[in-house]
Amino acid sequence: MSPKTTPSRVEASRKALTIDPLKVSPPLGAALALLSVDRGMPLFHGSVGCTAFALVLLVRHFREAIPLQTTALGEIETILGGTDNLESAIRTIATKSKPSVLGVCPTALTDTRSEDMAADLRLISERLGEDLGDTLLVHVQAPDFIGGLQEGWAAAVTGIIDVVARPRPRRADHLTVLTGAHLTAADLDDLRDTIEAFDLTCTLLPDLSGSLDGHVPDNWRPVSLGGTSRAELEALGEASAVLAIGEHMRAPAELLGARTSLPVTVLETLTGLKGCDRLIAFLSEMSGRSAPPKLRRDRSRLLDALIDSHFAAVGQRVAIAAEPDLLRAMVTIATDLGCQVPVAVTTTRAPGLETLPVDRLIVGDLDDLETATLEAGGCDLVIGPSPAIRAAKALHAPLVRVGFPQVDRVGSQHDLFAGYRGTRQMAFAIANAITESHAEHHLRPPHPMSPEMPHTSEVRHDSDAPVAAG
Amino acid sequence: MSPKTTPSRVEASRKALTIDPLKVSPPLGAALALLSVDRGMPLFHGSVGCTAFALVLLVRHFREAIPLQTTALGEIETILGGTDNLESAIRTIATKSKPSVLGVCPTALTDTRSEDMAADLRLISERLGEDLGDTLLVHVQAPDFIGGLQEGWAAAVTGIIDVVARPRPRRADHLTVLTGAHLTAADLDDLRDTIEAFDLTCTLLPDLSGSLDGHVPDNWRPVSLGGTSRAELEALGEASAVLAIGEHMRAPAELLGARTSLPVTVLETLTGLKGCDRLIAFLSEMSGRSAPPKLRRDRSRLLDALIDSHFAAVGQRVAIAAEPDLLRAMVTIATDLGCQVPVAVTTTRAPGLETLPVDRLIVGDLDDLETATLEAGGCDLVIGPSPAIRAAKALHAPLVRVGFPQVDRVGSQHDLFAGYRGTRQMAFAIANAITESHAEHHLRPPHPMSPEMPHTSEVRHDSDAPVAAG
Amino acid sequence: MLTDRLAPVFEEPACATNRAKTDAQKRAGCKAKGPTPGAAAGGCAFDGAKISLQPIVDAAHIVHGPIACEGNNWDNRHSASSGSDLYRRGLTTDLTELDVIHGGEKKLWKAIRQAVEKFDPPAVFVYQTCVPSLTGDDIHAVCAAAAERHGRPVIPVEAPGFVGTKNAGNRLAGQTLLDHVIGTGEPETTTPTDICLIAEFNIVGDLWQVKPLFDALGIRLLSPITGDARYHEVTYAHRAKASMVVCSQAMVNVGRGLQERWGIPYFEGSFNGVRATSEALRTFARLLVEQGADADLIDRAEALIAEKEAEVQRQMEPYRATLEGKKVLLYTGGNKAWSIVQTLQDMGMEVIGTSVRKSTDHGKARAKDLLHEDKKLFGAIPAGEMFRMLKDGEADIMLSGGRSQFVALNARRPWLDTNQERHHAYAGYEGFINLAKRMSLTLNAPIWEQVHSPAPWEEGYTA
Amino acid sequence: MLTDRLAPVFEEPACATNRAKTDAQKRAGCKAKGPTPGAAAGGCAFDGAKISLQPIVDAAHIVHGPIACEGNNWDNRHSASSGSDLYRRGLTTDLTELDVIHGGEKKLWKAIRQAVEKFDPPAVFVYQTCVPSLTGDDIHAVCAAAAERHGRPVIPVEAPGFVGTKNAGNRLAGQTLLDHVIGTGEPETTTPTDICLIAEFNIVGDLWQVKPLFDALGIRLLSPITGDARYHEVTYAHRAKASMVVCSQAMVNVGRGLQERWGIPYFEGSFNGVRATSEALRTFARLLVEQGADADLIDRAEALIAEKEAEVQRQMEPYRATLEGKKVLLYTGGNKAWSIVQTLQDMGMEVIGTSVRKSTDHGKARAKDLLHEDKKLFGAIPAGEMFRMLKDGEADIMLSGGRSQFVALNARRPWLDTNQERHHAYAGYEGFINLAKRMSLTLNAPIWEQVHSPAPWEEGYTA
Structure with missing residues (x-):
């Protein structure tokens, strides 16, 4: 009876044809991380289209200017080697836009040719000499063929750390926080506030809340505006500890730990009471202070929200499509509320997913979400990015929107999913979406002269539901 | 062309039959204000039903325990005078529950009989003597026949001030803030944070965010738990100024100003850029400090949100049903975004409403909202309390939920509508609701062999809309 | 006095309460003792009358009174309709001070006309409330005239709140049906069943x-x-x-x-x-x-x-293990005080107590038969005591109405609504399974473990 | 080289660009000079091909490539359908490293089969992309075999991104239609119109x-x-x-x-x-x-x-006053560079400049005719300069595509999308009025006054 069912085996979708991809390309995720560094600039080593598609999708989601460049390989350069284009692109960008960080991301095109880009970049760097100015050249190893947005994001952070991190004098009461790709600008604001509530300070890397949070700048810059500053990058090792949020940030965090000798703590998720508590316990320990009243109040409000929300949520079926760490967050809050997760779809076989309490966990696409959920008998709610609206409609279920992309919404970067408050908001969102959906499928009387009593199983979609006829 | 049309005349609905009331009774509002005082207890002087209806509705909205008592008048007591019941009720409550504030609210029943309750209360108070203990006895003059929730709320605050406010030594950098009934717990949290960001402190009266914010208490009390404390009530005059939020708080604020000689500032609304700016300017002046970076960032984010949201909102038609000060807030953000407001319905002819930029402003009910909007040619969005869902469905428009009651939602007290952040959230909510609604009425091809070009006016509902066919 | 005029309705020889009474007690009527000022709860007679009649889905239900009677109260019941939803509209004369001074009959007359014009209902119910009752509005006269004018039944429901409890209102509504409705129409056909x-x-x-x-x-x-x-x-x-x-x-x-x-x-x-x-x-x-x-x-x-x-036995299987032996505190009224006890016992649960404060003597007897012990029959339980019982784990779950829910929830114990505000139907065989399922889901809900887990700043916290 | 093999498609004598060229220039083809690394923008040939063919609503459009080609890109166009929405599905072979090593033909073969089984489309388009082109997947062969197997057209679209610009892709798509589609079916009837x-x-x-x-x-x-x-x-x-x-x-x-x-x-x-x-x-x-x-x-x-x-003259009335004399910066491409200039002038607006960077010589000439001054014809305007023009108020509104919108919006000037991502239709007479209305609404939107108002901490703030 417990909705926390036995651990799932992670299935791979066996289709040759991907239908409605959930996955975006890793270089897109790398670009996003690089744009979350102040004066950052990503450069895709590939055809112009590789860059254009990522750019357009980022614009559609964030509704912000997205500085993103391309080495503009043609067929000839691809075949013969694109090093000249790469050098030319770096020179142009370094001299014209003077970015603080220029992140070079190979694409499938260059990965296929197996160029030795690390070597190329060293040579280019030497040749450019002073033309490179203060620009940090970062090599992002995010192969197009492995994973999706969060893997590219993590690879960019690893690349940055690889270039800048070194041992520095420890700095008490300061944390270097490596933030996962699944956190929104609102999540990061909340995380920073929470850390500061313990009289700690922090450096966030990447800091999406500083760059892609929607603010109107006073002037125009051809590079990212806001985010982790160059000075902060230089001082990544000046802290008392490294905190990583999200399993996918473990690798960059461990690299940073190794380079700086700082202790490393990885928190898998900040969504759900337990995850939030772990953060608070960590911050209490780091600061030697107990949690301030506001956070205690927020926890108490969360308990109330969980209780208020469980009436509508308990026993309901929620299908979820998200990248691994966001999926973990969403499965956590859904099952914490007593929902079942008959189907969860994700983009890659990330560590730890096999323990998630879902019935089926598929590395697949949004068509898998739809068809597997239909096979499982439907659901009451879908959680996923905006393209999941098609599956939700086919399943006659509402969609609670999380993840990337959200192309038909404004302000999605201000949705809060993390921390006591974010968990509370998500609990409300789940309960309210289910309540509203069931109110729309009105309570129905049985067929007028039906000789049979309807079986509970036949009307599951409604019979479990809160019905508001009055 | 400007959506800010000429000022409206405030019409009264001419129906003898009210259909689907927007209005709740003033004593309910008074009760809510009294419950926002720590250890508060409202007492309705009337039949048990008067209390039961208010209690049930408050429970349905807040999903919290609602301490609320009744003098339980029967027919005989009503006719012969209910003073005995009143005394008996006060005695019972004062001795058993020992509230900090016991607010006595007449109902239509006692108003009709025109009892001299002020005199009665004086006598009862004398007779109870020590039995009254520390309980402040407050007479709330909120006649059932005039206004609705916000008027009752304001009357309760006036009653409290009348009893406790007196001149006190001024206290630098401290504000006594009289908060309107249209603010949510989230609004109050945000307001307090904003005030504290200027290194000012404040007393909120009432403080719904302390009592009805959804938190799980550790023990059971037969009175309200949290809210403005008794000590704060005694010290209302210990401040450097009185700030009132909402036009309906002007009267209590002026009374407080008169009693304490503190300067009084009334801010009509904290929703909309201008209103937020006024608050910040006021706080800057009071504190002698400039706005801190976080608030500047929030303002910049709001500008971006207004720009992002205007694409979907501009030229759209929004029908609004709300009590006067909430209506002002909602009309402000809707018209700030470039929406038109063909119809606004409210509960009473409050000061200042006549200047709102709406086409028709009706003191009426939710049926007026529906029929007047239909007459005006329909709308793209409805903003109102949860019972407005019927009108919204009849108008084929989505409902953005604000106000009281919200009976089919959890967490409505955590919706944020005030301040830079709240205005931003509301701008997003309006834009997203319109976008989603128009996406559902898919773009339609013209009739296959139509000899006529469809007129823009005929397809207004869709032709202005962002359509997402791809 | 209206209360006196209505008294015969409360003299109810068939009433279970009365059957157990002496004749003298019977003459005193079923009306319960008046509520205690400052320590009362529950609805009024108007509430009871409206609850009883409003489920007639195609009628217009007009409340003649100030805004408090309908504005705070409309569409708050979960009675379901398979057709019209006219019964869910909040219709009221919303009396103002002027109406009170000048009398509200004219406004009521107009309101009835507007309801007929707008909704064309087969019948109109008009509910009298305290204020117009006090000021002497004659709704019987208005209704009679309106019925004639509009060619359809316009039925006065004379049950202003102050004449009694919700239960009194139920009875008055019943009497209204007997006096004005039942027997006024004939079905096309009849059958022996x-x-x-x-x-x-x-x-x-x-x-x-x-x-x-x-x-x-x-x-x-x-x-x-x-x-x-x-x-x-x-x-x-x-x-x-x-x-x-x-x-x-x-x-x-x-x-x-x-x-x-x-x-x-x-x-x-x-x-x-x-x-x-x-x-x-x-x-x-x-x-x-x-x-x-x-x-x-x-x-x-x-x-x-x-x-x-x-x-039912088959369908119960998945829930049996969860429910078996769980302790329930039942805080409801009327015949539910014993019928739900029986239901819960049939599910293998232990009822640690039931409140019989609103039950008849007959009901109390049945409850006692089921529970064997007097001490498990409660009257009204003070909220503080109820909180303690739940907090201390004397009960695993409470079943009650919406108002007492927060006692359980603040004690962080599962609670299920078994009264009118509930969202789930628990009638018949199907309802039995529904109830078992809902209790099972709630008892198993992972939130309870969460809300009992110590905060990081509390003793006993473990990551 | 595929680029060479495809070259004839770019030799387009009817192309407006070519008509103005010498023969020698013509032989060089229409293909524009390659983009500058580090300073390039715009889509690739695959993008152009897909844009051109995807509006065929009942066909399956399968992208043979790694996830970047379709995962970042599907369902991002606002082409509308009055029927099937199969064209909106994101179909791709999502090539992995293994597919690249072992060749992706087999996966493509299976993918086509799965598309046919699931959607039963009248035809399948298969889009070649850079990676399988580089590794030598023969999509022509796979498509031919699949067409035979499934008894329906399976059409190879050979336009991998690296062979050229979006425009080159448009042409390649056109060539595909001529080679594989047009003339392969006959209508039931034909008419003289x-x-x-x-x-x-x-x-x-x-x-x-x-x-x-x-x-x-x-x-x-x-x-x-x-x-x-x-x-x-x-x-x-x-x-x-x-x-x-x-x-x-x-x-x-x-x-x-x-x-x-x-x-x-x-x-x-x-x-x-x-x-x-x-x-x-x-x-x-x-x-x-x-x-x-x-x-x-x-x-x-x-x-x-x-x-x-x-x-149109009548319907323009309400908008005329707002639009009259307003200054527009137009930053779009193709024939819009002149046709929208004309449109805006017909609305009484002043076009302060139009970008002809993607226009043909013929188009540039028409734009010059309309604007009278050369200096109003721009090439690519650097974002910084565009920002300054808008910030300084040289233009009241900018019309452009989605990518340059933030230059206008960050300069806090009205902007309207006139490219593919727009949400409003501006074609024909009705579209003219639509455009007038949208510009009017945007110019009148009260947000502009707000975003220009000084903050409380800035000079000039007034309450």
């Missing part, structure tokens, strides 16, 4: 969980009073062959009235749980056969009961 | 704003290429009596191909604005009459034009 269900209000579709049982037996629900009723169906009640009073406290006077005036036998029963449902089916079969229905109805009823009870 | 519209993609329903005009004249849109097209309609293009290339840069090769192979006259035109629309109607009427349609078509077209133009 026509029945009437009294005081079954189709809360979130309760009725629809039992109606298929009647359908399966060929028993026709001629007249539902008043769940999911059309007005004309209520007028047919006098042609039923048997009736059942579902909530005995609420409208037993209607059952008695049908028997006295038209000789229709009635019984008091419940659809709470398997045993009560089977008993109701059995009793109906017996009464109908006595009234002339085919004798095989009894056998068919037994066969259906056997089949459904077996099915 | 059958037409074909080329490179009109029904963005947010543009087509539906002009189709009623053709309907009113009895002109039948036999073959839409490709907006809101069913696959079979595209196969009929060779039976049209006249065709119009709506975006001359995009698929002029299809117009020329129809003329060369089947003798169908074509012209280049636009539905941007009143004058262009009237001109398009006139030209179609003339061509169709020349091809044998009733001669009165010309008079009927003139009557319709007169009526609609008068109607």
Whole structure:
């Protein structure tokens, strides 16, 4: 009876044809991380289209200017080697836009040719000499063929750390926080506030809340505006500890730990009471202070929200499509509320997913979400990015929107999913979406002269539901 | 062309039959204000039903325990005078529950009989003597026949001030803030944070965010738990100024100003850029400090949100049903975004409403909202309390939920509508609701062999809309 | 005094409370002792009357009173309709001070006209409330004139709040039906198995969980009073062959009235749980056969009961382990105080106590039979004591109405709504399984472990 | 080299760019100079090909490539459909490293089968991308075999990104239609007024704003290429009596191909604005009459034009005051660089500049005619300069595509999307009014006053 069912085996979708991809390309995720560094600039080593598609999708989601460049390989350069284009692109960008960080991301095109880009970049760097100015050249190893947005994001952070991190004098009461790709600008604001509530300070890397949070700048810059500053990058090792949020940030965090000798703590998720508590316990320990009243109040409000929300949520079926760490967050809050997760779809076989309490966990696409959920008998709610609206409609279920992309919404970067408050908001969102959906499928009387009593199983979609006829 | 049309005349609905009331009774509002005082207890002087209806509705909205008592008048007591019941009720409550504030609210029943309750209360108070203990006895003059929730709320605050406010030594950098009934717990949290960001402190009266914010208490009390404390009530005059939020708080604020000689500032609304700016300017002046970076960032984010949201909102038609000060807030953000407001319905002819930029402003009910909007040619969005869902469905428009009651939602007290952040959230909510609604009425091809070009006016509902066919 | 004028309604010889009384007690009427000022809870007579009549889905229900009576109260019930939703509209004269000074009759007259013009209902119910009652508005006269003018029934419901409790209002509503509605219409046809269900209000579709049982037996629900009723169906009640009073406290006077005036036998029963449902089916079969229905109805009823009870046993399986031995505190009213006890015991649960504060003596006796111990029968439990019982783990779950929920929830214990505000239907066999499922889900909900886990700043916290 | 093999497609004698060239230049092809690494923008050939073909709503469009080509890109266009939405599904082989190592042909073969089984489309388009092109996947062979196996067209679209620009991809798509689609089906009937519209993609329903005009004249849109097209309609293009290339840069090769192979006259035109629309109607009427349609078509077209133009004048009234004299910066491409200039001038607005960076020489000449001054013709404007122009108030509004929007918005100036990502249809007479209305709404939007108002901490703040 417990909705926390036995651990799932992670299935791979066996289709040759991907239908409605959930996955975006890793270089897109790398670009996003690089744009979350102040004066950052990503450069895709590939055809112009590789860059254009990522750019357009980022614009559609964030509704912000997205500085993103391309080495503009043609067929000839691809075949013969694109090093000249790469050098030319770096020179142009370094001299014209003077970015603080220029992140070079190979694409499938260059990965296929197996160029030795690390070597190329060293040579280019030497040749450019002073033309490179203060620009940090970062090599992002995010192969197009492995994973999706969060893997590219993590690879960019690893690349940055690889270039800048070194041992520095420890700095008490300061944390270097490596933030996962699944956190929104609102999540990061909340995380920073929470850390500061313990009289700690922090450096966030990447800091999406500083760059892609929607603010109107006073002037125009051809590079990212806001985010982790160059000075902060230089001082990544000046802290008392490294905190990583999200399993996918473990690798960059461990690299940073190794380079700086700082202790490393990885928190898998900040969504759900337990995850939030772990953060608070960590911050209490780091600061030697107990949690301030506001956070205690927020926890108490969360308990109330969980209780208020469980009436509508308990026993309901929620299908979820998200990248691994966001999926973990969403499965956590859904099952914490007593929902079942008959189907969860994700983009890659990330560590730890096999323990998630879902019935089926598929590395697949949004068509898998739809068809597997239909096979499982439907659901009451879908959680996923905006393209999941098609599956939700086919399943006659509402969609609670999380993840990337959200192309038909404004302000999605201000949705809060993390921390006591974010968990509370998500609990409300789940309960309210289910309540509203069931109110729309009105309570129905049985067929007028039906000789049979309807079986509970036949009307599951409604019979479990809160019905508001009055 | 400007959506800010000429000022409206405030019409009264001419129906003898009210259909689907927007209005709740003033004593309910008074009760809510009294419950926002720590250890508060409202007492309705009337039949048990008067209390039961208010209690049930408050429970349905807040999903919290609602301490609320009744003098339980029967027919005989009503006719012969209910003073005995009143005394008996006060005695019972004062001795058993020992509230900090016991607010006595007449109902239509006692108003009709025109009892001299002020005199009665004086006598009862004398007779109870020590039995009254520390309980402040407050007479709330909120006649059932005039206004609705916000008027009752304001009357309760006036009653409290009348009893406790007196001149006190001024206290630098401290504000006594009289908060309107249209603010949510989230609004109050945000307001307090904003005030504290200027290194000012404040007393909120009432403080719904302390009592009805959804938190799980550790023990059971037969009175309200949290809210403005008794000590704060005694010290209302210990401040450097009185700030009132909402036009309906002007009267209590002026009374407080008169009693304490503190300067009084009334801010009509904290929703909309201008209103937020006024608050910040006021706080800057009071504190002698400039706005801190976080608030500047929030303002910049709001500008971006207004720009992002205007694409979907501009030229759209929004029908609004709300009590006067909430209506002002909602009309402000809707018209700030470039929406038109063909119809606004409210509960009473409050000061200042006549200047709102709406086409028709009706003191009426939710049926007026529906029929007047239909007459005006329909709308793209409805903003109102949860019972407005019927009108919204009849108008084929989505409902953005604000106000009281919200009976089919959890967490409505955590919706944020005030301040830079709240205005931003509301701008997003309006834009997203319109976008989603128009996406559902898919773009339609013209009739296959139509000899006529469809007129823009005929397809207004869709032709202005962002359509997402791809 | 209106209260005196209405007193005969409370003299209810068939009332279960009264059956146990002496004659002298009986004459004192069923009206309970007045509530205590400052320590009272519950609705008024108007509330009770409206609850009883509002489920007539196609009628206009106009509340003649100030805004508090309808503005705070409309559309707050979960009675379900399979057709019109006119009953869900909040219709009121919203009396102002001027109306009070000048009298509200004219406004009421206009309001009735506007309701007729806008909704064209088959009938209009007009609810009197305290204020116009006090100022002397004669709603009987207005209704009579309006009925003539508009050519349809306009029925005065004289139950202002201050004449008594919610239960008194139920009775007054019943009396209104007997006086103004029942017997004013005739069905097109009648059958030997026509029945009437009294005081079954189709809360979130309760009725629809039992109606298929009647359908399966060929028993026709001629007249539902008043769940999911059309007005004309209520007028047919006098042609039923048997009736059942579902909530005995609420409208037993209607059952008695049908028997006295038209000789229709009635019984008091419940659809709470398997045993009560089977008993109701059995009793109906017996009464109908006595009234002339085919004798095989009894056998068919037994066969259906056997089949459904077996099915319930099967369907209970997944929930049994969770429910077995769990301790329940029941805080509800009327016949639920014992019928739900039985239901819960049938599920293998232990009822640690039930409140019989609103029960009849008969009900109290049944509860005691089931629980064996007097000390498990409570009156009103003070919230503080209830909180303690739950906090200390004396009960695993509480079943009650919405107002006491926060006692349980603040004590961080599972709670299920079994009163009118609930969102789930628990009637008949299907409802039994529904209840088992909901309790099982709630008891197993992972939030309870979370809300009991220590905060990071509390002792006992572990990551 | 694939690029060389595809070169003939770029040798486009009918191309407006080419008409102005010397023969030597012509032989160099229409292919623009390659983009500058580190300073490039815009889509690739695959993008252009997909944009051109994807509006065929009932076909399956499978992208053979790694996830970046479709995962970042699917369902991002606003082409509208009046029927199937299969074209909106994101179908891809999502190549992995293993597929690259072992070759992706087998996976493509299976993917086509799965698409056919799941969707049963009348045809399948398979888009080649850079990676499988580099590793040598022979999509022609796979498509040919699959077509035979599945008994329906499976069409290889050989336009991997690296062979050229988006525009090159448009042409390659056109060539694909000529090579594989057009002429492979026959309509049930033909009429003397059958037409074909080329490179009109029904963005947010543009087509539906002009189709009623053709309907009113009895002109039948036999073959839409490709907006809101069913696959079979595209196969009929060779039976049209006249065709119009709506975006001359995009698929002029299809117009020329129809003329060369089947003798169908074509012209280049636009539905941007009143004058262009009237001109398009006139030209179609003339061509169709020349091809044998009733001669009165010309008079009927003139009557319709007169009526609609008068109607537009009336409908413009409410917007005229707002738009009159407002300064517009136009930053778009192709024939829009001049046709929208004309449109805006017809609205009484002043165009302070238009970017002709993607225009043909012919287009540049038309733009210059309209603007009189060379200095108002821009190439690519650096974002910084554009920001300054807007910030300084040299323009009141900018019309452009989505990517440059933030330059305007960050300068806090009104902006309207006139490219593919827009949410509003601006074609024909109706679209003209739509555009006037949207510009008017945006210019009047109260947010501009707000975003320019000083913050409380800035100089000039007033409460």
